[in-house]
Every structure is written in structure tokens, then in C-alpha cells.
Amino acid sequence: MAETLFRRLALIGIGLIGSSVARIARERGDIADELVVNARTQATLDRVQVLGLADRVEGDAARAVQGADGVMLCAPVGAFAGLAAAIAPHLAPGAIVTDVGSTKMSVIRDVGPALPEGVHFVPAHPVAGTEYSGPDAGFTTLFQGRWTLVTPPPGTEEAAIVRIEELWRRCGSMVERMEPAHHDRVLAIVSHLPHLLAFTICGTADDLEDESRQQVLKFAASGFRDFTRIAASDPVMWRDIFLNNREALLEMLARFTEDAQAMARAVRWGDAEYIEDKVERGRKIRRSLIELKQA
Amino acid sequence: MAETLFRRLALIGIGLIGSSVARIARERGDIADELVVNARTQATLDRVQVLGLADRVEGDAARAVQGADGVMLCAPVGAFAGLAAAIAPHLAPGAIVTDVGSTKMSVIRDVGPALPEGVHFVPAHPVAGTEYSGPDAGFTTLFQGRWTLVTPPPGTEEAAIVRIEELWRRCGSMVERMEPAHHDRVLAIVSHLPHLLAFTICGTADDLEDESRQQVLKFAASGFRDFTRIAASDPVMWRDIFLNNREALLEMLARFTEDAQAMARAVRWGDAEYIEDKVERGRKIRRSLIELKQA
Numbered sequence: 011m012a013e014t015l016f017r018r019l020a021l022i023g024i025g026l027i028g029s030s031v032a033r034i035a036r037e038r039g040d041i042a043d044e045l046v047v048n049a050r051t052q053a054t055l056d057r058v059q060v061l062g063l064a065d066r067v068e069g070d071a072a073r074a075v076q077g078a079d080g081v082m083l084c085a086p087v088g089a090f091a092g093l094a095a096a097i098a099p100h101l102a103p104g105a106i107v108t109d110v111g112s113t114k115m116s117v118i119r120d121v122g123p124a125l126p127e128g129v130h131f132v133p134a135h136p137v138a139g140t141e142y143s144g145p146d147a148g149f150t151t152l153f154q155g156r157w158t159l160v161t162p163p164p165g166t167e168e169a170a171i172v173r174i175e176e177l178w179r180r181c182g183s184m185v186e187r188m189e190p191a192h193h194d195r196v197l198a199i200v201s202h203l204p205h206l207l208a209f210t211i212c213g214t215a216d217d218l219e220d221e222s223r224q225q226v227l228k229f230a231a232s233g234f235r236d237f238t239r240i241a242a243s244d245p246v247m248w249r250d251i252f253l254n255n256r257e258a259l260l261e262m263l264a265r266f267t268e269d270a271q272a273m274a275r276a277v278r279w280g281d282a283e284y285i286e287d288k289v290e291r292g293r294k295i296r297r298s299l300i301e302l303k304q305a
Numbered sequence: 306m307a308e309t310l311f312r313r314l315a316l317i318g319i320g321l322i323g324s325s326v327a328r329i330a331r332e333r334g335d336i337a338d339e340l341v342v343n344a345r346t347q348a349t350l351d352r353v354q355v356l357g358l359a360d361r362v363e364g365d366a367a368r369a370v371q372g373a374d375g376v377m378l379c380a381p382v383g384a385f386a387g388l389a390a391a392i393a394p395h396l397a398p399g400a401i402v403t404d405v406g407s408t409k410m411s412v413i414r415d416v417g418p419a420l421p422e423g424v425h426f427v428p429a430h431p432v433a434g435t436e437y438s439g440p441d442a443g444f445t446t447l448f449q450g451r452w453t454l455v456t457p458p459p460g461t462e463e464a465a466i467v468r469i470e471e472l473w474r475r476c477g478s479m480v481e482r483m484e485p486a487h488h489d490r491v492l493a494i495v496s497h498l499p500h501l502l503a504f505t506i507c508g509t510a511d512d513l514e515d516e517s518r519q520q521v522l523k524f525a526a527s528g529f530r531d532f533t534r535i536a537a538s539d540p541v542m543w544r545d546i547f548l549n550n551r552e553a554l555l556e557m558l559a560r561f562t563e564d565a566q567a568m569a570r571a572v573r574w575g576d577a578e579y580i581e582d583k584v585e586r587g588r589k590i591r592r593s594l595i596e597l598k599q600a
Contacts, residue, residue: 088577137524141591157524196520199510204528207502210568212587214561215494225491227593229432229452233499236531238594241587249581252572263569266509267562273505274558277547282383286544292507292536296436298522299533 015177016042016080016106022071022093024049024058025244027110027136028084029148032063034181037150041180048074049145050085057145072100080177083109083121088250090117094124106130106170108177112197112247114161114190116254122163130170134160135193136183137201141242154182161190198258202251203266206259208240209248310472311337311375311401317366317388319344319353320539322405322431323379324443327358329476332445336475343369344440345380352440367395375472378404378416383545385412389419401425401465403472407492407542409456409485411549417458425465429455430488431478432496436537449477456485493553497546498561501554503535504543 019035019042021028028047035041047064048071049055055067068074075081075097083090090111101107107129111117117133125131138156140147158178162171175185188196215226215234226234252259276284314330314337316323323342330336342359343366344350350362363369370376370392378385385406396402402424406412412428420426433451435442453473457466470480483491510521510529521529547554571579 159524192517192520196517196524199506199513199517200521200525200529202528204506204532206568207506207565208528209584209587210565211494211499211502211561212590213583214557214564216586216590217560217564218494222487222491222494225487226495227590227597229454229491230495230594233497233503233535234495235594236535237499238587238591240528240531241584242591243584243588245581245584245588248584249577252580253575253577256572256575259572260569262509263565265512266506267565269509269512270502270505270558270562273501274555277501277551278555280548280551282544282548285547286540288508289504289536289538289540289543291511292504292533293538293540295507295511295522296533296537299525299530302522 012040014040014043015173015180016078018042018044018046018078019080019082020046020048020074020078022048022074022081022083022097023085023089024054024063024145025084025143025247026139026147026152028082029061029063029145030150030152031082031084031148031181033148033150036063038180041177042080046074046078054145061145063145071096075105076100077102079105081105081107083107083111086244086247086250087111087113087116087254088246091120091124094121098124098126101126101129103128104130106132106173108132108134108174110134110136112201112251113254114193118161118163118190130167132160132162132166132171132174133190134158134174134178135197136178136181137197138183141239143244143247151182153178156183158183158185159188159193160185161188161193163190194255194258195262198255198262202255202259203262205240205243205248206252206263207266208237211237212241307335309335309338310468310475311373313337313339313341313373314375314377315341315343315369315373316359317343317369317376317378317392318380318384319349319358319440320379320438320542321434321442321447323377324356324358324440325445325447326377326379326443326476328443328445331358333475336472337375341369341373349440356440358440366391370400371395372397374400376400376402378402378406381539381542381545382406382408382411382415382549383541386415386419389416393419393421396421396424398423399425401427401468403427403429403469405429405431407496407546408549409488413456413458413485425462427455427457427461427466427469428485429453429469429473430492431473431476432492433478436534438539438542446477448473451478453478453480454483454488455480456483456488458485489550489553490557493550493557497550497554498557500535500538500543501547501558502561503532506532507536
């Protein structure tokens with residue numbers, strides 16, 4: 011067995027991602043000798059103990075990180091500034107702080123400055139998920155065949171980066187480094203905008219007059235049904251992602267809206283060729299995804 | 306075994322829906338004594354014979370309907386006006402003409418007036434599908450647990466309607482009658498708009514500068530991936546649906562765009578409560594769908 015990566019790893023937050031990491035760490039044994047799990051509520055901590063996800067649960071984030079050589083922030087990104095301030099005085103010298111947030115510029119802004127000298131900071135984002143959340147939602151194969159994007163700020167120690175990359179490889183993930191601002195733009199189009207559209211169409215449908223709304227539910231054809239699956243995700247997590255990737259998300263939405271208006275114009279004026287061309291393009295992209303085994 | 310519904314049923318077009326009906330008819334034996342299949346290309350007709358989907362294949366739609374007491378139009382709705390004109394002089398007295406198109410006002414406009422006196426016209430729409438198309442795509446369980454909406458124009462003979470409803474029940478579908486204009490509005494929001502959004506976002510992503518586009522494909526998180534599945538559908542079919550449900554689709558898109566702009570404004574101004582509320586609403590709709598077993 012390879013050398014264990016951390017003596018003591020503290021998971022701050024234990025939702026879908028955190029509990030998947032915990033399950034993998036328990037199963038493999040070479041990620042951490044000791045696993046400490048922190049959550050906001052006693053109910054979640056109790057559940058973590060029932061599920062056997064931790065060596066120790068800890069209701070206070072500051073106490074959870076004490077003596078840990080690895081700290082992984084797995085809470086919604088909107089909580090990161092407060093968490094960083096709370097844990098900073100208690101971090102062990104040489105510890106590596108990482109995270110799993112879906113926005114990286116905000117994490118670098120909110121966490122980086124709070125950390126003391128001698129603590130390493132390696133932001134990362136496992137691009138994997140389901141519409142389920144909470145400590146029961148995790149599973150050990152979540153990251154298999156998926157990418158984890160590692161977005162270290164300039165000047166981060168290489169050894170610390172490599173340790174986090176190895177952690178994600180051991181979780182089954184493929185790993186790539188990316189510049190944080192670029193990460194936020196790519197994720198805005200592949201994940202944040204699709205979710206915004208899915209949440210929005212559910213609201214649009216819900217606003218229809220009563221009879222239609224019932225029929226929307228009753229006759230949900232494959233299109234709408236797939237959108238609601240995306241839209242079933244955790245409200246606080248997504249609220250935080252939208253607010254913390256504002257610029258890139260608004261830009262992608264603006265581009266999308268222009269394109270949707272162009273499509274509306276083609277529908278209004280009967281431009282069959284334009285419409286067919288756009289649908290054909292969707293097909294091509296789907297085929298590319300299948301070739302890349304991301305579908 | 307129940308009495309067979311048609312002596313000779315002619316399927317005009319043999320894509321996902323048509324070939325699923327054919328497979329079910331072959332398997333059950335009580336839908337038609339004889340199955341005639343018409344398609345535009347010889348390649349498709351050859352394939353139908355290899356798959357054993359028909360008693361007889363026929364390259365000419367007019368010849369295909371001769372002597373048939375049931376005719377089901379399974380082509381893209383944009384082809385219906387031409388098909389109706391071509392088959393009308395050859396329809397047997399008392400025959401029932403039905404269709405499976407996703408837009409019903411256009412079908413009533415394009416097909417109804419062309420049919421001779423004494424021929425019954427019962428438009429219908431099985432709300433079921435996958436992203437695959439063609440005679441190989443069909444399967445016998447496609448309609449199970451799904452609704453077929455039957456939208457007869459005023460004055461249609463009740464016995465003809467009942468026969469088509471029975472056909473869909475034998476195909477495994479649940480059946481409901483609906484006013485055609487109402488059908489088009491409901492389908493605009495549950496199916497046509499989701500598809501328009503999915504096609505559009507694929508184009509928006511495809512227009513990104515080269516490096517980002519590659520990464521869109523590489524890191525397709527679950528959101529974008531699900532959209533591309535919807536977007537993989539048949540271009541001609543969807544072009545025709547958009548053009549033939551123009552008013553309802555443009556209205557739903559306008560409502561959606563207002564809602565998306567309201568969301569954009571909330572993101573720009575940091576209105577956390579608004580965003581969380583909209584995401585929560587998506588969840589509720591998903592839960593309703595699961596309760597209704599449509600998810």
C-alpha cells in the first residue's frame with residue numbers, strides 16, 4: 011500500500027462530496043490515518059456517526075482542524091470566508107488547506123488572505139455530482155472517470171499541490187491544473203448556466219395558470235423531466251455558486267440569451283435552415299462528448 | 306384476444322414512434338391484421354424488411370394507404386400537408402386517419418381540410434420519446450406509463466376517437482383527451498421550450514473561443530451533459546415542431562426570458578433570498594413529478 015497522505019484529515023462539511031471522500035478514505039485506508047468530520051448541526055454529526063464516516067466528529071470547526079495536516083472545506087462556498095476566519099488561528103504549521111467548491115476565484119479571495127504564513131492553500135474542484143445532498147448521498151465511485159480541477163494561486167508550494175492531486179487520484183478522479191479565472195468561465199458554461207436555466211424553467215412552469223401547471227406535471231415529456239432532475243439540487247449550495255461566480259455566469263447568460271433570441275427570431279420568421287443548423291450542432295456536440303466518454 | 310382494431314394499418318413514416326408501434330403491433334397481433342409501412346427512402350424500407358416490421362413496405366404513400374382502414378402519419382409534422390394532399394384521393398371510405406405529431410393545431414390545419422368526406426380524422430400525440438430516431442430506435446415498451454393525448458377537432462365521430470384511444474391503450478399508454486390549442490401550450494413548456502434551450506446552449510458553448518470549447522467537452526459536468534442528451538434529437542423533426550408551434554413556443558420563451566432576466570438581476574445585485582427561493586421551487590416541482598411517477 012502507498013504511504014498514507016495525511017496523518018489527520020479534517021473534513022469541514024459532509025454533504026455529497028465530503029461524504030464520498032470520507033467513504034473512499036475509510037475504504038482505502040491510504041488517504042488519512044485519522045478522519046475528523048465537522049458539520050454545522052448535531053443531527054448531521056449524529057448521522058455521520060451512524061454511517062461510520064469518521065474517527066471523530068466535531069461540532070466546532072476550529073477544534074476540528076487542530077492538529078490536522080490536511081483540511082478540506084466541503085461546505086457551500088458562501089460559508090468559506092467565515093470558516094477561514096474561524097479556523098485560521100487553529101491551523102497547524104505546514105498544514106494543507108484545500109476545498110471542493112465549484113467557484114475558484116471567490117475561494118481564493120475568501121480563504122487565501124485569512125490563512126497564516128506556513129499553511130499551504132490548494133483550491134480544487136472535483137467536477138462530479140448528483141442532484142442529491144447530505145451525508146447519506148455520498149458513494150465511493152462518485153469521482154471515477156471524472157475530472158478534478160486543481161487551481162493553485164501563484165507561489166503555492168509544488169509539494170502541497172502534488173499531495174492534493176494524489177488525494178484526488180486515489181479518490182478515482184482524473185486530475186488537471188487550471189488557472190482559477192479560466193476555471194470559473196468554463197464551469198459557468200458547463201454547469202452553472204445549465205443549472206440556472208433548469209431552475210428558471212421550473213419557475214416559469216410553476217407560474218402558469220393552475221390548470222396548465224397540473225398538466226405540466228402530468229405530461230412532463232422527456233425534456234422537462236430532465237430539467238427538473240438538474241433543478242432538484244441543493245438550494246444553498248447553488249445560491250452560493252451563483253453569487254460567487256457572478257461575472258462569468260452573467261456573461262455566459264448574456265451570450266446564451268442573445269443566441270436564444272436569435273432562435274426565437276428564426277422561429278418567428280420561419281427560418282427553417284437556421285433552426286435545423288442549430289439542432290444539428292447540438293447533435294455534434296453530443297457525439298463529441300460520447301467520443302470523449304463524458305456522456 | 307380482443308378483436309383486432311384494423312384490418313390494414315398503414316404507417317406513413319417509420320422513425321422512433323412509428324417503429325415502436327410496428328413492433329408492438331407485430332408482438333400483440335390485435336392491433337392490425339396487416340401492417341403496411343411507407344418511408345421516403347429505399348434504405349429505410351430495406352431496413353424495415355430486415356427488421357421484419359411490416360407485412361408489406363411501400364415507397365409511395367398514396368399506394369400505401371389504398372385499402373387501409375387505419376392510416377397513421379408518423380413523419381415530421383412539416384411533411385403532413387404534402388402527405389395529406391398525396392394520400393387524400395386514395396383513402397378508403399370510412400378509414401381513420403390519425404397521427405403522432407408533437408404539434409396539434411398545425412396538424413388540424415394541414416391535414417383536416419385535405420381529407421375527403423367520410424374519412425375520420427383523429428389527431429393524437431404519444432408523449433414519449435428518446436433522443437434516438439429511425440426504424441432501429443423503436444422498442445415495445447416506449448409508451449408504457451406515458452400519456453397519449455388525443456385531440457379530435459369538434460364533430461369527430463366518437464367511435465373513431467374510441468378506436469384510436471384503444472390503439473394507444475394496447476400500445477401500453479395512458480390516454481387523455483385534450484383541446485388542441487391547450488395541447489400546444491402545455492407541450493410548448495414541457496417539451497418544446499426545454500429542447501430549444503438545450504439546442505441553444507450547445508451552440509453558445511460551441512461558439513466559445515477554441516480552448517474553452519475543448520474544455521467544455523472535457524469537463525462537461527452533469528448539467529451540460531444532460532442538456533446535450535436532449536439536444537441529440539432529430540434535427541428535421543425538431544425544426545418542424547418549432548415552426549409548427551410558433552405562437553405557443555414564442556410565448557413560453559418570452560415568459561422564460563423574463564424569468565431568466567429576473568434571475569440575472571438577482572445574481573448581479575446579490576439577492577440571495579430570491580435565488581434560493583427559485584432553486585427551492587425547482588426542487589418542489591421535482592418532488593411533485595416523483596409523486597406523480599413522471600420522473
